Amino acid sequence: xxxxxxxxxxxxxxxxxxxxxxxxxxxxxxxxxxxxxxxxxxxxxxxxxxxxxxxxxxxxxxxxxxxxxxxxxxxxxxxxxxxxxxxxxxxxxxxxxxxxxxxxxxxxxxxxxxxxxxxxxxxxxxxxxxxxxxxxxxxxxxxxxxxxxxxxxxxxxxxxxxxxxxxxxxxxxxxxxxxxxxxxxxxxxxxxxxxxxxxxxxxxxxxxxxxxxxxxxxxxxxxxxxxxxxxxxxxxxxxxxxxxxxxxxxxxxxxxxxxxxxxxxxxxxxxxxxxxxxxxxxxxxxxxxxxxxxxxxxxxxxxxxxxxxxxxxxxxxxxxxxxxxxxxxxxxxxxxxxxxxxxxxxxxxxxxxxxxxxxxxxxxxxxxxxxxxxxxxxxxxxxxxxxxxxxxxxxxxxxxxxxxxxxxxxxxxxxxxxxxxxxxxxxxxxxxxxxxxxxxxxxxxxxxxxxxxxxxxxxxxxxxxxxxxxxxxxxxxx
Amino acid sequence: xxxxxxxxxxxxxxxxxxxxxxxxxxxxxxxxxxxxxxxxxxxxxxxxxxxxxxxxxxxxxxxxxxxxxxxxxxxxxxxxxxxxxxxxxxxxxxxxxxxxxxxxxxxxxxxxxxxxxxxxxxxxxxxxxxxxxxxxxxxxxxxxxxxxxxxxxxxxxxxxxxxxxxxxxxxxxxxxxxxxxxxxxxxxxxxxxxxxxxxxxxxxxxxxxxxxxxxxxxxxxxxxxxxxxxxxxxxxxxxxxxxxxxxxxxxxxxxxxxxxxxxxxxxxxxxxxxxxxxxxxxxxxxxxxxxxxxxxxxxxxxxxxxxxxxxxxx
Numbered sequence: 063x064x065x066x067x068x069x070x071x072x073x074x075x076x077x078x079x080x081x082x083x084x085x086x087x088x089x090x091x092x093x094x095x096x097x098x099x100x101x102x103x104x105x106x107x108x109x110x111x112x113x114x115x116x117x118x119x120x121x122x123x124x125x126x127x128x129x130x131x132x133x134x135x136x137x138x139x140x141x142x143x144x145x146x147x148x149x150x151x152x153x154x155x156x157x158x159x160x161x162x163x164x165x166x167x168x169x170x171x172x173x174x175x176x177x178x179x180x181x182x183x184x185x186x187x188x189x190x191x192x193x194x195x196x197x198x199x200x201x202x203x204x205x206x207x208x209x210x211x212x213x214x215x216x217x218x219x220x221x222x223x224x225x226x227x228x229x230x231x232x233x234x235x236x237x238x239x240x241x242x243x244x245x246x247x248x249x250x251x252x253x254x255x256x257x258x259x260x261x262x263x264x265x266x267x268x269x270x271x272x273x274x275x276x277x278x279x280x281x282x283x284x285x286x287x288x289x290x291x292x293x294x295x296x297x298x299x300x301x302x303x304x305x306x307x308x309x310x311x312x313x314x315x316x317x318x319x320x321x322x323x324x325x326x327x328x329x330x331x332x333x334x335x336x337x338x339x340x341x342x343x344x345x346x347x348x349x350x351x352x353x354x355x356x357x358x359x360x361x362x363x364x365x366x367x368x369x370x371x372x373x374x375x376x377x378x379x380x381x382x383x384x385x386x387x388x389x390x391x392x393x394x395x396x397x398x399x400x401x402x403x404x405x406x407x408x409x410x411x412x413x414x415x416x417x418x419x420x421x422x423x424x425x426x427x428x429x430x431x432x433x434x435x436x437x438x439x440x441x442x443x444x445x446x447x448x449x450x451x452x453x454x455x456x457x458x459x460x461x462x463x464x465x466x467x468x469x470x471x472x473x474x475x476x477x478x479x480x481x482x483x484x485x486x487x488x489x490x491x492x493x494x495x496x497x498x499x500x501x502x503x504x505x506x507x508x509x510x511x512x513x514x515x516x517x518x519x520x521x522x523x524x525x526x527x528x529x530x531x532x533x534x535x536x537x538x539x540x
Numbered sequence: 541x542x543x544x545x546x547x548x549x550x551x552x553x554x555x556x557x558x559x560x561x562x563x564x565x566x567x568x569x570x571x572x573x574x575x576x577x578x579x580x581x582x583x584x585x586x587x588x589x590x591x592x593x594x595x596x597x598x599x600x601x602x603x604x605x606x607x608x609x610x611x612x613x614x615x616x617x618x619x620x621x622x623x624x625x626x627x628x629x630x631x632x633x634x635x636x637x638x639x640x641x642x643x644x645x646x647x648x649x650x651x652x653x654x655x656x657x658x659x660x661x662x663x664x665x666x667x668x669x670x671x672x673x674x675x676x677x678x679x680x681x682x683x684x685x686x687x688x689x690x691x692x693x694x695x696x697x698x699x700x701x702x703x704x705x706x707x708x709x710x711x712x713x714x715x716x717x718x719x720x721x722x723x724x725x726x727x728x729x730x731x732x733x734x735x736x737x738x739x740x741x742x743x744x745x746x747x748x749x750x751x752x753x754x755x756x757x758x759x760x761x762x763x764x765x766x767x768x769x770x771x772x773x774x775x776x777x778x779x780x781x782x783x784x785x786x787x788x789x790x791x792x793x794x795x796x797x798x799x800x801x802x803x804x805x806x807x808x809x810x811x812x813x814x815x816x817x818x819x820x821x822x823x824x825x826x827x828x829x830x831x832x833x834x835x836x837x838x839x840x841x842x843x844x845x846x847x848x849x850x851x852x853x854x
Binding site: 213306308346351491507 | 588589591594596598616636642647649650655663665669670671673675676682683685686687696704726731732756757762763764795798799800802830832833835843846847
């Protein structure tokens with residue numbers, strides 16, 4: 063496939079010769095995102111420096127009917143940034159300036175290529191931070207976070223990207239520049255801003271973002287408890303929630319993950335079947351009181367060793383292993399598949415039991431590391447990609463785990479997105495009418511279907527393969 | 541022709557009514573009186589599920605906040621929306637209604653997990669989910685927040701709940717001037733206090749007050765109240781003052797959105813307003829014109845047309 067004659071030259075005129083990559087070797091760098099199983103080499107890569115250059119690039123694509131995919135740091139795990147055949151990639155890497163820090167409004171205005179952790183670094187001296195903290199925060203960009211509605215370990219109390227973006231400037235697929243929201247909240251009309259966030263780059267390209275900053279709390283308390291099993295740890299999580307305590311984060315790692323993490327970073331976790339990390343933040347009197355209650359709940363649920371971080375360095379050590387968990391899996395297995403499903407929190411123990419049974423039935427090891435507080439599980443299916451049979455089984459097991467999550471009333475993806483990877487799975491959770499309603503939004507933003515095509519929505523689904531949404535299922539049962 | 545009023549008892553009946561009206565070329569309005577057919581959710585008022593352990597609930601949109609609150613209180617939980625009056629959950633979503641506790645818990649868009657809507661052609665479509673975390677598909681439940689009946693009938697809503705706080709303490713501080721209000725609001729923003737509500741009752745002629753609500757454990761709320769008093773001055777007030785701010789809010793003609801740092805200039809020319817300085821919104825006596833970017837309004841028109849090709853929603 064090739065691009066229309068003259069487009070490359072027009073793009074060079076729009077963004078400068080150093081802003082267009084045509085060499086095949088260099089274009090290959092952009093062929094996939096963090097999920098390397100899907101690869102397409104783009105026809106060209108464009109690196110604009112300004113919103114006007116993004117606009118000019120999109121206008122040219124629109125005029126020539128060439129599809130385009132916006133890209134941040136390429137750390138996504140659902141193939142959402144995979145180029146489309148015959149299309150171009152628009153990298154936002156050069157739109158990486160912080161434009162304004164407005165502490166009096168507790169807002170920051172920046173370009174989409176700024177990394178997540180850079181935001182917190184920029185405002186740390188003033189006692190503020192940016193709350194959503196995906197594990198890839200050192201490299202992933204705010205633009206990518208907006209596209210995926212990224213979460214992280216601390217979303218339990220503080221919310222997701224959508225709860226922290228107050229304004230966006232974006233380029234629509236026809237090149238028009240639109241501003242949604244601003245520094246204030248609750249503007250009139252339908253919440254287009256909220257619907258745009260998490261649309262996985264399929265509705266437009268963000269060129270400016272206004273974020274809410276959060277004041278660093280007076281106190282942060284972290285507790286680490288060892289349990290015999292993930293089920294026991296999960297029971298403690300349910301009881302903490304039932305007790306009316308809202309921790310900043312609650313995370314569980316199972317034995318297999320702990321072994322991998324110990325080998326990788328030597329976090330010095332206790333020897334246990336599972337560990338639970340609970341972080342509480344807020345005014346000291348509140349956090350200390352809640353900490354004592356969480357400790358009592360863990361003891362009551364049979365926790366062995368309980369550690370409470372005495373200082374910041376120890377707190378960082380508790381988290382170091384958790385943040386390194388995915389990468390550490392490489393130490394115990396040549397390949398692994400990360401699943402991202404959500405279950406109602408009360409169903410965690412039952413779902414974990416089912417995942418273990420499925421693992422045994424398939425003869426594959428499954429590590430579990432997850433955001434227990436919001437029911438977001440990340441089962442890691444271990445396999446050897448040199449063995450085609452095992453690879454196929456791993457894929458099948460991972461898909462079956464997802465079906466278990468949805469059957470329990472959960473969701474297809476909690477934070478990684480649908481992208482290319484799960485688009486065929488969308489009917490597991492939605493009916494045809496549900497998806498057709500979503501496509502109305504797509505049609506209003508992108509009637510020509512040029513903006514990150516082929517993502518989220520399945521190409522063709524037989525009429526009888528569509529499912530029933532959890533809300534509809536609930537109503538039919540009621 | 542006088543409008544006919546229909547009160548479907550199920551979502552499927554509601555869909556059939558919409559379909560029938562559209563086939564007859566009639567315009568449909570929701571609760572209000574300007575369509576040929578006025579659709580009411582009065583009978584769609586059931587709690588379909590309350591999973592206390594998950595802090596989530598799924599309800600039909602016609603349930604009133606007071607009825608839902610009574611039900612949830614049995615489990616020590618609440619839907620953290622406190623607009624004035626006693627609107628239905630559907631109205632809260634459709635008009636993006638919130639009250640003083642918007643400061644801590646957010647607006648409907650932050651609390652809604654999923655929505656089932658009846659669209660103009662009578663199809664029933666759900667999006668979002670009933671779990672607290674979910675990024676599958678477009679989140680149309682956000683789009684329906686603030687849609688005021690122009691995109692479809694909000695029929696079912698899944699919401700995130702919060703535990704009822706054990707204790708509530710309120711601080712009231714007299715405010716002398718716009719500069720004084722700005723100083724106090726900034727002091728709260730830069731402090732480590734975590735109030736649930738911060739409302740400024742502004743009267744340029746005098747008598748302005750800043751009200752701050754603290755919630756949590758008894759010890760936690762007491763400690764915050766003491767720390768706030770040291771920082772801001774003022775005295776503890778009775779919880780009934782929040783009824784006063786909600787009454788102000790219900791009398792307002794419009795709501796405007798502003799950058800929290802611009803509080804002083806906002807107050808400069810205003811005789812009175814109920815301001816949420818931490819949120820960046822203010823309830824004012826006069827209607828407020830839509831300040832949206834013209835390109836955003838054009839985009840919104842395209843979205844409306846995509847959801848209602850024949851102009852069925854009045």
